[in-house]
Amino acid sequence: MTHFDTVDFYTDKELVENPYPYFEYLRSQGPIARLPQRNVLAVTGYAEALEIVNDPKTFSSANSATGPIPELPFEPEGDDIQEQLDAHRDEMLATGLVVAKDGKEHADHRSLMMNLFTPTRLKANEEYMWNLTDTLIGNFVDQGHCDLITDYATPFATLVIADLLGIPENDRITFCEKLGPPPGAVGEDVSYEDSQVLGMSFLFEYFGEYLAERRENSKGDILSQFAQAKFPDGSTPEVGDLVWISAFLFGAGQDTTARLLGACLRTLCEIPELQEQVRNDRSLIPAFIDEVVRYDGPVKCAHRLAVKTTTIGGVEIKAGTHIALLYGACNRDPREFEAPDQVILNRPNARKHLGFGRGVHTCAGMPLAKAEVTASLNRILDRMKDIKLSEEHHGQPGKQRFTYEPIYTLRALKNLHIEFTPVS
Numbered sequence: 215m216t217h218f219d220t221v222d223f224y225t226d227k228e229l230v231e232n233p234y235p236y237f238e239y240l241r242s243q244g245p246i247a248r249l250p251q252r253n254v255l256a257v258t259g260y261a262e263a264l265e266i267v268n269d270p271k272t273f274s275s276a277n278s279a280t281g282p283i284p285e286l287p288f289e290p291e292g293d294d295i296q297e298q299l300d301a302h303r304d305e306m307l308a309t310g311l312v313v314a315k316d317g318k319e320h321a322d323h324r325s326l327m328m329n330l331f332t333p334t335r336l337k338a339n340e341e342y343m344w345n346l347t348d349t350l351i352g353n354f355v356d357q358g359h360c361d362l363i364t365d366y367a368t369p370f371a372t373l374v375i376a377d378l379l380g381i382p383e384n385d386r387i388t389f390c391e392k393l394g395p396p397p398g399a400v401g402e403d404v405s406y407e408d409s410q411v412l413g414m415s416f417l418f419e420y421f422g423e424y425l426a427e428r429r430e431n432s433k434g435d436i437l438s439q440f441a442q443a444k445f446p447d448g449s450t451p452e453v454g455d456l457v458w459i460s461a462f463l464f465g466a467g468q469d470t471t472a473r474l475l476g477a478c479l480r481t482l483c484e485i486p487e488l489q490e491q492v493r494n495d496r497s498l499i500p501a502f503i504d505e506v507v508r509y510d511g512p513v514k515c516a517h518r519l520a521v522k523t524t525t526i527g528g529v530e531i532k533a534g535t536h537i538a539l540l541y542g543a544c545n546r547d548p549r550e551f552e553a554p555d556q557v558i559l560n561r562p563n564a565r566k567h568l569g570f571g572r573g574v575h576t577c578a579g580m581p582l583a584k585a586e587v588t589a590s591l592n593r594i595l596d597r598m599k600d601i602k603l604s605e606e607h608h609g610q611p612g613k614q615r616f617t618y619e620p621i622y623t624l625r626a627l628k629n630l631h632i633e634f635t636p637v638s
């Protein structure tokens with residue numbers, strides 16, 4: 215594609231398979247570039263993105279998950295739109311999500327959510343995930359091939375969060391079947407009323423009933439403890455607040471982790487020497503995971519809304535402008551990462567990437583995601599040798615094709631067909 219100047223990042227499906235050339239085109243216009251079709255400034259510069267995420271008073275997260283679609287329900291006026299935003303926030307899509315909250319309300323909701331990530335709970339969850347990885351691999355390993363995304367990564371990530379939240383075993387399969395797509399479908403025309411875009415309507419119903427019931431009659435399980443949780447000042451949250459948190463943990467933690475596993479395996483297949491290196495020295499797995507998150511991580515972008523007129527990197531940003539934080543591009547900023555288009559395990563600044571965000575909204579599930587991918591990679595490498603991409607599905611080396619979900623917020627491999635020699 216050569217006409218990047220006419221491309222709309224939010225609707226053009228040609229960018230889905232490989233967004234990186236477009237990101238480089240944007241970078242050639244400076245670290246903050248205006249997208250001509252919308253009231254959006256796109257950030258490809260690492261330092262500029264960091265400045266923005268570290269200033270939540272100037273840059274609201276109200277549009278974090280959705281960006282400029284749908285448009286704001288008000289016409290921004292003047293150099294400070296805080297009052298307008300406060301007046302219209304409830305009309306905006308998905309502002310109940312913790313990732314879209316600001317200030318004290320965000321801190322309160324984040325602390326509520328952290329009740330679920332206690333060390334004891336995480337330890338029990340980790341034991342569950344190591345057993346689960348064996349069970350799922352056992353379903354297909356003898357065939358010598360699988361679609362890593364549908365046969366392994368998606369059920370794995372879904373079941374791990376179901377376990378973390380204490381969803382009864384009998385309901386977990388229903389969760390795997392019913393979960394819809396995450397927000398941000400490329401080219402979707404979304405209205406404020408259209409909550410389907412979040413793919414979460416089923417979750418809202420489910421958790422609504424569950425948590426309301428457990429608030430009345432505690433059953434001593436994890437969801438009951440969560441139903442009784444308090445805000446840091448001792449006040450009691452609405453059941454609706456807890457429902458948003460529970461549902462978001464699925465939205466935020468399921469697809470991202472599954473697609474990171476896909477990206478890790480794609481990388482190991484494309485660089486066989488690296489596959490052998492990691493197979494022979496498992497202590498490299500944490501560095502490998504961080505490098506894949508930097509090089510081809512699952513979150514392509516998050517958004518912010520400029521609440522006050524300001525200047526970043528010499529560019530004036532008017533209040534009311536949407537900011538697309540293109541984390542996938544910032545992580546390849548050559549001013550920050552040497553040879554950014556290469557996978558290099560021992561980068562001195564390997565963990566400085568923005569793949570899990572930064573600042574007050576840094577990914578709350580990062581340790582969980584890393585634990586999930588570590589367990590999976592270890593067991594996959596234990597039980598499968600000579601893992602290769604299937605030529606039948608992806609084509610011959612050098613001409614391979616991959617299908618990604620058409621979502622502008624996520625970099626989500628739809629399928630990854632691999633072949634391997636089973637290890638008994």
Ligand code: HEM
Pocket residue numbers: 275278312313314324327375462463464466467468470471474507511512513516517541568569570571572574575576577578579580582583
């Ligand atoms: C590879 C996997 C994952 C990646 C790459 C990832 C990435 C991110 C990013 C980039 C953000 C920041 C969004 C922003 O700047 O507005 C974020 C926030 C968040 N993530 Fe993750 N995430 C992953 C897995 C998970 C998991 C497993 C969970 C939980 C089960 C989770 C829960 C959250 C939550 C709750 C937030 C919002 C935090 C807040 O607003 O305070 N994530 N994640």
